[in-house]
Amino acid sequence: MTTALIVIGFFVIVALTTYATYLLLRVRKQNQARVQQQQQQAAAAKAKSEELLDSIRYIAAAMLEERCEISEGVMRIAKLFNLVGMSELVSEKYPATFKHFEVIKEHPIKEQRKTLSKQQRMKLDFSRMKSEAELEAKILEEAKQLSEFDPASLH
Numbered sequence: 001m002t003t004a005l006i007v008i009g010f011f012v013i014v015a016l017t018t019y020a021t022y023l024l025l026r027v028r029k030q031n032q033a034r035v036q037q038q039q040q041q042a043a044a045a046k047a048k049s050e051e052l053l054d055s056i057r058y059i060a061a062a063m064l065e066e067r068c069e070i071s072e073g074v075m076r077i078a079k080l081f082n083l084v085g086m087s088e089l090v091s092e093k094y095p096a097t098f099k100h101f102e103v104i105k106e107h108p109i110k111e112q113r114k115t116l117s118k119q120q121r122m123k124l125d126f127s128r129m130k131s132e133a134e135l136e137a138k139i140l141e142e143a144k145q146l147s148e149f150d151p152a153s154l155h
Contacts, residue, residue: 052084053149060146063139070132070139074100077146089154094146096138103131 059076062068068076078101081087091098107124108116116124132139 049084052080053151056080057147057149060143060149063143064147070136071100071104071128073143074139075104078105086151086154093154094142096135097142097146100131100135100139104128 056077059068059073059080063070063073074097078087078098081090087098104127107113107128113121
């Protein structure tokens with residue numbers, strides 16, 4: 001009878017060890033899958049961020065070549081930096097761009113602009129043109145830097 005108990009105990013220990021090994025392998029596989037998923041998400045986020053930074057460089061170059069109006073370029077660049085999560089980092093490096101953005105960021109566009117009275121549109125246009133006139137040279141200097149923007153230069 002004791003031999004039978006020993007054999008049963010042995011099989012119980014083997015079964016528990018096998019199950020514990022199975023669980024450990026499963027946890028390891030889940031951890032590997034999670035790490036791989038995180039790496040894929042990080043790579044996708046980096047690719048998207050680089051795509052947005054390429055857009056910033058392109059818009060800045062278009063501003064310099066007069067293919068893009070200053071206010072439109074400033075608006076797009078500031079919003080793209082916000083999407084990349086770098087607005088706070090770059091606002092000090094490109095103060096004229098972000099100063100002009102503060103003036104125009106609430107200006108309605110397209111259909112919203114059409115709903116404004118002529119007087120309201122003229123008032124907004126005046127504030128935009130005044131800011132552009134004051135900051136144009138500095139914005140274009142910053143656009144030259146932005147056309148070659150490298151996020152590594154911020155650190």
